[in-house]
Amino acid sequence: MQRTYIQDLKQGKEALVSGWVFESRILSKMAFLLIRDVTGMIQCIVKDSELIKKASEITLESVVEIKGKVNKAVVKAHHVRKDIELEVSELRILSKAENLPIQVNEKAVTTELASRLDFRSLDVRKPRVKAIFKIQSAIANAFREFFYKEGFIEIQPPAIISTSTEGGTEMFEVKYFDKKAYLAQSPQLYKQLMAISLEKVFSTSAVWRAEKHDTTRHINEIRQMDIECAFQDDIEIMKWLERVVQYIVKKVLSDCGMELEILGVNLKVPGAKYITYKDTITELRKAGMKISYGDDLDPECERKLCETYKDDIVFVYEWPSEIKPFYIWPKNEKKGISAGFDALYRGLEISSGGQRIHVPEILIKMLKAKELNPKNFEWYIDAFRYGAPFHSGWSIGLERITQVILGLDNIREATMFPRDRRRLTP
Numbered sequence: 001m002q003r004t005y006i007q008d009l010k011q012g013k014e015a016l017v018s019g020w021v022f023e024s025r026i027l028s029k030m031a032f033l034l035i036r037d038v039t040g041m042i043q044c045i046v047k048d049s050e051l052i053k054k055a056s057e058i059t060l061e062s063v064v065e066i067k068g069k070v071n072k073a074v075v076k077a078h079h080v081r082k083d084i085e086l087e088v089s090e091l092r093i094l095s096k097a098e099n100l101p102i103q104v105n106e107k108a109v110t111t112e113l114a115s116r117l118d119f120r121s122l123d124v125r126k127p128r129v130k131a132i133f134k135i136q137s138a139i140a141n142a143f144r145e146f147f148y149k150e151g152f153i154e155i156q157p158p159a160i161i162s163t164s165t166e167g168g169t170e171m172f173e174v175k176y177f178d179k180k181a182y183l184a185q186s187p188q189l190y191k192q193l194m195a196i197s198l199e200k201v202f203s204t205s206a207v208w209r210a211e212k213h214d215t216t217r218h219i220n221e222i223r224q225m226d227i228e229c230a231f232q233d234d235i236e237i238m239k240w241l242e243r244v245v246q247y248i249v250k251k252v253l254s255d256c257g258m259e260l261e262i263l264g265v266n267l268k269v270p271g272a273k274y275i276t277y278k279d280t281i282t283e284l285r286k287a288g289m290k291i292s293y294g295d296d297l298d299p300e301c302e303r304k305l306c307e308t309y310k311d312d313i314v315f316v317y318e319w320p321s322e323i324k325p326f327y328i329w330p331k332n333e334k335k336g337i338s339a340g341f342d343a344l345y346r347g348l349e350i351s352s353g354g355q356r357i358h359v360p361e362i363l364i365k366m367l368k369a370k371e372l373n374p375k376n377f378e379w380y381i382d383a384f385r386y387g388a389p390f391h392s393g394w395s396i397g398l399e400r401i402t403q404v405i406l407g408l409d410n411i412r413e414a415t416m417f418p419r420d421r422r423r424l425t426p
Contacts, residue, residue: 001067007039009070011084017042018065018094020125021058023105031055033088034080034105035066036125041079044068044086051091061104061125063095079127079262113412120417120426131259132414135252136402140204142251143225143396146244152200152227157187159206163376170210183208186395187226188327189380192356195228196388202227204398212421216410217299217348217400221419225401228393234331234339234355235274237392238315241343241351242272245313245401252405265406270345273309277319280305294320297342297349306347317341317354326370329355329390330362339392346404353394360384 001016009015019037031046033055044066046055058064066088073085101118102111104125116123123129144154160176161184171182187203194201207224229237249269252260260267275283284291284301287308291301297316305314317340321330324340331339340354357363360381364374374381402414412418417426 003065005039006035006037006042006081009042009081009084009086011070011072013070014067015070015086016065016067017044017086019063021060021062021064021097022125024055024058024060026052026056033058033064033066035064035086040081041127042081042084042086043073044088046088046091048088051088054091054093055088058093059097059099061097061100061122062093063097065092065094066090079258113410117412117418117423118426124416127262129413131256131262132402132406132408133416134259135256135263135406136398136414138252138255139248139402139405140223140225140398142248143244144202144204145251146247147200147202147227150200152202153194153198155187155191155194155198155201155203157184157190157203157205159184170212172208172210185209186224188325188395189377191226191228191393192327192391193380193383195230195391195393196358196383199230199389200227201229208419214421216412217403219399219411219415219418219420222400222415223398224395225398226393226395228356228391230389230391232355232392233390234317234329234341234353234392237353237355237394238274238317238341238343241353241394241396242313242315245345245350245396246270248401249405263406267405268311271312272315273312274315274317277316280316283308294323296323297344299348302344302349303347306344312345313350314344315341316344319354321366324354326366326372327356327363329357330366331355341394343394346407348400348404350401350404351394351396353392355390355392358384358388358390 003018004015017035019035021033022036023034025032031052033044035042035044046052067090068086068088070084071087102115102122104122160181162181171185174181174183184207186207187205191201203226205224206221208221246269253267281291281293287304289301289304318337319340321336321338324338329339331337342349343351363381367374399411399414403411408414
């Protein structure tokens with residue numbers, strides 16, 4: 001008999017189910033097994049005495065194959081099929097699990113995060129953790145789907161680079177034959193070179209930041225979702241971000257209802273608020289925040305802004321050039337205002353971007369102002385000498401947007417195998 005997934009089981013039919021034993025309850029004349037596969041969970045009823053004995057030997061998370069009749073049932077647990085149960089006629093143990101280092105069927109998450117991450121392949125079997133990564137998969141797919149529909153071309157930027165793309169962020173050095181190289185901290189320069197030729201591009205790629213931070217919203221390896229568009233200024237590129245976040249949230253709401261229920265997340269499609277950096281500083285100071293013009297927004301300021309404009313994506317634009325990267329266009333050079341922006345949502349920064357410099361002479365000037373050597377960027381600067389339109393772009397961290405949408409306390413909850421100062425395995 002061919003295997004049937006739990007979500008596809010039909011009442012009154014004989015079926016073969018394969019999966020993991022999530023829960024086991026053995027009585028004298030009956031046994032109950034909760035079996036989980038990738039599509040869901042079902043209660044299995046064992047009545048035969050020999051099968052009850054066999055069921056009593058099964059450890060939690062053992063892999064089993066069960067044959068039986070699908071009957072009508074009522075199950076209260078929200079992550080188990082409520083309409084049917086399986087009356088077992090055959091039971092086979094495919095792989096017996098040893099004693100578990102962490103519990104999978106705990107009713108609430110009580111195990112320390114560090115221990116959970118040590119045994120991540122077990123941890124993701126929990127309905128709550130699985131729900132996080134099911135939603136993250138939907139987020140990544142929605143991002144791709146949106147930009148494919150809008151005529152963007154997906155590009156694959158290099159992961160090994162010869163020089164900094166951010167001008168100041170520490171980098172992981174690697175040996176590249178007889179040369180010094182680095183793990184890419186951003187696809188920034190490469191997506192620009194593609195935008196000035198292919199016009200509308202996007203990428204999803206891993207990037208690395210060698211910053212020695214230790215916070216609940218930073219890790220050292222992230223999956224970054226980027227776009228870059230020719231003939232777009234800073235305002236126009238922000239509209240793309242507004243639309244794709246709204247599209248992502250709609251897809252999560254439509255495709256991941258059960259997962260949102262498991263996580264207890266109330267989500268709604270956001271609106272958008274656009275406010276200049278100057279007005280942002282004024283507003284924050286009126287709200288009692290200690291911040292001056294020229295300062296970056298600290299986490300407390302980000303939370304305050306998001307509280308003020310609840311359920312909106314808050315776009316803070318026209319930042320001072322001195323606190324933005326060298327490649328951001330000087331929108332008003334006399335006033336020192338750039339065409340850069342940050343986007344905040346549900347209490348956290350989710351993106352930064354803006355219009356880029358496409359004029360070689362201005363780019364050289366900005367590199368020198370940031371104390372960077374233009375000779376190290378000749379290949380990048382020269383690309384703009386051969387017909388380069390103005391262009392803009394931004395990036396979203398996949399783990400960060402997952403954390404924000406789901407209201408997770410720690411970005412590591414939204415990272416399958418986190419890489420930070422203390423963790424390199426598993």
